Amino acid sequence: MNHNKKPDSIVIVIVLTTLILSFIISKPDKDNFSKPKEKIRKEIDRHSDNSSFIKMVRPRVLLEGLSVGGLNVMQINHLLHKWSREKRIEPQNAFIFENEIFNSKVGRSIDIKKTLQDVLSAKAEDNISCSYTTIAPTINKEVLDNRSIFYLKTRNKSNIKGRILGHYTTYLVNNAPNRRNNIKIALEGVNYYQLKRGEEFSFNKVIGLPTKEKGYKAAPIIDSGKFIPKIGGGICQVSTTLYNAILEANLKITERHRHSKDLSYVKEGRDATVVPKEKDFKFVNDTDNSIIILTDIIDRYVAVYIIEEIRN
Numbered sequence: 001m002n003h004n005k006k007p008d009s010i011v012i013v014i015v016l017t018t019l020i021l022s023f024i025i026s027k028p029d030k031d032n033f034s035k036p037k038e039k040i041r042k043e044i045d046r047h048s049d050n051s052s053f054i055k056m057v058r059p060r061v062l063l064e065g066l067s068v069g070g071l072n073v074m075q076i077n078h079l080l081h082k083w084s085r086e087k088r089i090e091p092q093n094a095f096i097f098e099n100e101i102f103n104s105k106v107g108r109s110i111d112i113k114k115t116l117q118d119v120l121s122a123k124a125e126d127n128i129s130c131s132y133t134t135i136a137p138t139i140n141k142e143v144l145d146n147r148s149i150f151y152l153k154t155r156n157k158s159n160i161k162g163r164i165l166g167h168y169t170t171y172l173v174n175n176a177p178n179r180r181n182n183i184k185i186a187l188e189g190v191n192y193y194q195l196k197r198g199e200e201f202s203f204n205k206v207i208g209l210p211t212k213e214k215g216y217k218a219a220p221i222i223d224s225g226k227f228i229p230k231i232g233g234g235i236c237q238v239s240t241t242l243y244n245a246i247l248e249a250n251l252k253i254t255e256r257h258r259h260s261k262d263l264s265y266v267k268e269g270r271d272a273t274v275v276p277k278e279k280d281f282k283f284v285n286d287t288d289n290s291i292i293i294l295t296d297i298i299d300r301y302v303a304v305y306i307i308e309e310i311r312n
Helices: 002-025 030-034 036-046 073-087 112-120 141-146 177-190 203-207 236-249
Strands: 095-097 100-102 107-110 132-135 150-153 159-171 193-195 200-202 218-223 226-231 252-255 282-284 291-298 301-309
Touching (some): 073 112, 095 159, 100 141, 141 159, 159 236, 159 291, 177 203, 177 218, 177 236, 177 291, 177 301, 200 203, 236 291, 236 301
Antiparallel strands (some): 095 100, 107 132, 150 159, 159 301, 193 291, 200 282, 218 226, 252 282, 291 301
C-alpha cells in the first residue's frame, strides 16, 4: 500500500512547490494575498488519489501475456493505441467478379476504453485479454445485389442515404509490391470523392502527378506496346476499373483513351489509360443527384463503387 502512495505524494510536493514559487515571484495583488490557500487546494484536489493520471495497475498484472503491473493510465493508454493500429482488421466490402458475388466480412478493432477498465480493475496474477469491437463493412451482399438503399458515412463523417449506381472489379494479375503500392495510393486518392450534379471528374486532376514524394514507386507501364518501369506504374488499373464502373452507372464519358497493348485484367476494349498532362479519363455526373466514388482493394481484387445520393 505504501508503495502505491508514493506517486501521489511526489505529485503533491511538485504541485505545492510550483504554486508557492509562482505565488512568490508573481506581482502581488489582492487575489494572491487573500486566496492563496484556495488555489493550492484546487491543484492538490486535481492531482488527488482519484486522478486517472496517477492511477496505477496492480503488481503482477498481465495484458495479453505482457507484464503491465505498475504502469499508469497514460502508459496503458499509449500501449493500447499502438496495439489498436497493429491489430486492427479492416472490414471487407462485398464485390462482384466475373458474375460471382463475394460476401462482405466484418472487421475488428481493440475497444480501448473497455480494455483499459479491465486492466485497471485487474487483480495480481490476472492475465487480461483485449476486448474488441466489430467494424461493419460499408457494402454488404444485399446492398450490392439488390441495389437497396443504405447509409454511407462520408469523409466529413456525415451520414447520407444512397444506393449503388455502378460497380466493377478487376483482378490483380500482377501483384508485385511496387505495383500494388501504387494502385493502393491511387485508390485512396479517389476514395470518397464526391461529384455534384453536372460536375466533371478528371482522373489526372484528382490523382495529380504520381511522384516519389507521394509514395509512388517504379512499376511497369505500357509505352508504345512495351512494358517499361516508371514511377506510378499500375495506376491505369484504377482508371480502368473506374471506367467500367462508370459504364455500368451509365454516366456520360467525356474523355477516354485505350492502351497500345491489350491488358490481362480486363476484356479487350474495356481499358482506360492515363498519362499525366497527355491522356486523361473524364466523365460527367449527369444524374439528378450527387454521386460518391468508393474504392477498395480486397486481397487481389480492385473494386470501385459508384454511389448515388438519395435525398428523399
